[in-house]
Amino acid sequence: MAERTKLVAVTAVKTVPRTKPSNYPEPYASMMQGRIKRPLGDLFGLTNFGVNLTTLKPSSVSALRHVHSKQDEFIYIVSGRPTLQTDAGETPLAPGMCAGFKAGNGDAHRLVNTTDEEVVYLEIGDRTPGDEVSYPDDDIAARLVDGPAGKSWAFFHKNGDPY
Amino acid sequence: MAERTKLVAVTAVKTVPRTKPSNYPEPYASMMQGRIKRPLGDLFGLTNFGVNLTTLKPSSVSALRHVHSKQDEFIYIVSGRPTLQTDAGETPLAPGMCAGFKAGNGDAHRLVNTTDEEVVYLEIGDRTPGDEVSYPDDDIAARLVDGPAGKSWAFFHKNGDPY
Numbered sequence: 001m002a003e004r005t006k007l008v009a010v011t012a013v014k015t016v017p018r019t020k021p022s023n024y025p026e027p028y029a030s031m032m033q034g035r036i037k038r039p040l041g042d043l044f045g046l047t048n049f050g051v052n053l054t055t056l057k058p059s060s061v062s063a064l065r066h067v068h069s070k071q072d073e074f075i076y077i078v079s080g081r082p083t084l085q086t087d088a089g090e091t092p093l094a095p096g097m098c099a100g101f102k103a104g105n106g107d108a109h110r111l112v113n114t115t116d117e118e119v120v121y122l123e124i125g126d127r128t129p130g131d132e133v134s135y136p137d138d139d140i141a142a143r144l145v146d147g148p149a150g151k152s153w154a155f156f157h158k159n160g161d162p163y
Numbered sequence: 164m165a166e167r168t169k170l171v172a173v174t175a176v177k178t179v180p181r182t183k184p185s186n187y188p189e190p191y192a193s194m195m196q197g198r199i200k201r202p203l204g205d206l207f208g209l210t211n212f213g214v215n216l217t218t219l220k221p222s223s224v225s226a227l228r229h230v231h232s233k234q235d236e237f238i239y240i241v242s243g244r245p246t247l248q249t250d251a252g253e254t255p256l257a258p259g260m261c262a263g264f265k266a267g268n269g270d271a272h273r274l275v276n277t278t279d280e281e282v283v284y285l286e287i288g289d290r291t292p293g294d295e296v297s298y299p300d301d302d303i304a305a306r307l308v309d310g311p312a313g314k315s316w317a318f319f320h321k322n323g324d325p326y
Contacts, residue, residue, distance in 0.1 A: 006270075008254045009247055009262040012239065041237055044263025048235040048289040049212050051263075072211040074204055076175065076239075076285060078259075084172055091171045096241075099172040100207025100214075107169075122239060124287055126211040 012040055012053040013120070024064070025155050025163035028140060034060025034113075040122075049126040056082060056119040062111035064135045066142075070128040073101040075111070080119030082111040103128070108136050127151075175203055175216040176283070187227070188318050188326035191303060197223025197276075203285075212289040219245060219282040225274035227298045229305075233291040236264040238274070243282030245274040266291070271299050290314075 015038045022032035034057035041051035056062060065085055076098045084091040084099055086109045093099070093111070101109050113119045133142040133153075140163070145154045155163040178201045185195035197220035204214035219225060228248055239261045247254040247262055249272045256262070256274075264272050276282045296305040296316075303326070308317045318326040 006251065008249060008251050009256055009260050011257075011259050012261045013259060040239075040261050041235070041263055044237070045265040045268075046235040046237060046263045048266070048291060049237075049287065051237050051239075051261075051287065072204070072209040074207070074209060074212075074214050074287075076203075076214075086171060088169070088171050093172055094174075096174050096176060097172050098175045098203050098214075100204055100209045102208040103211070105208075122285065124212065124214065124237075126289060128211060 007043055010040075010043060012038065012122075015040065015043060015053070023153050023155075024140070028064055028138065031061065032063070034058075035062060047127065049124055052123050053078070054121055054123055056080070056111065056113040056121075058113055058116050058118070060113055062123075064140065065108040065110045065137050066133050066135045067101070067106055067108040068103045068125075068131055068133055070103050070131040071125050072103050073109075074124045075099050076122045078120040078122060080113065080117050080121075081115050082113050082119040082121070085110050085112060103131075108134065170206055173203075173206060175201065175285075178203065178206060178216070186316050186318075187303070191227055191301065194224065195226070197221075198225060210290065212287055215286050216241070217284055217286055219243070219274065219276040219284075221276055221279050221281070223276055225286075227303065228271045228273045228300050229296050229298050230264070230269055230271040231266045231288075231294055231296055233266050233294040234288045235266050236272075237287045238262050239285045241283040241285060243276065243280050243284075244278050245276050245282040245284070248273050248275060266294075271297065 018037045022029040036055040038053040077093050079095050082093050087107045131144045139158050141156045142153045181200045185192040199218040201216040240256050245256050250270045294307045302321050304319045305316045
């Protein structure tokens, strides 16, 4: 029976959501209400990249519009019709569509759900050390730092003051 | 119009499949007929990890059963009902299910489609240098090597002789 203690496969939408709704400082954390992340890769002990199944309730957003310096990102829409905001403007997405965000290309992005239906999508991002995040629309910047409990995000104002 | 030359988003199943059906040497390459890979991450210039939308026709397989030394892998079933083969035996999968394969854990895996319907799934794997692949059921081993055209897989018999 020993092998039964190792998770082989799971139905993604039935997994336990992350309890902390956002790592952002206020006032940004509160803006992430309506976003539910289910960490899937962590369930299987993956460390090189993360995979989340993320739900956006109506009128919610995936994140502040942002761009990573080192982390590539990829999304695949499972259900619902979010709008992708990038430097190119607004792009309507539908189930089965995907998009990738190359680290360091300077094109900030996020999803917004302007519909009355939930949006569900997969998001993948690697965990390259030294990653930094820029937010062109907001007074915030983030840096992945080593701490006593492992790597975590430190947030700063654009003038360098910590939150 | 310049921004229109940059791909923002795409419908995954409408993208162009990879033309080379398999990197394996024979007789293994021919065993991969019925497997169609659509590289999605590459379309957006991603390099830290790859994302494919892969179709398995009835009676086809995802790969030889294998395990990576450095590369984490993750799959999400979009449609169809493949069977996951691991050291734990056979696990039936269904749409919306996922599985992760941690590098170096020694548990070899693959998907087989024993049904009359196509299987479509997303597969994600990172590109950590120095990756090697072991195949417990077959006389083959693989190593990611640097060559004149970039990184590529070199295949060997288990006694070390090259294919």
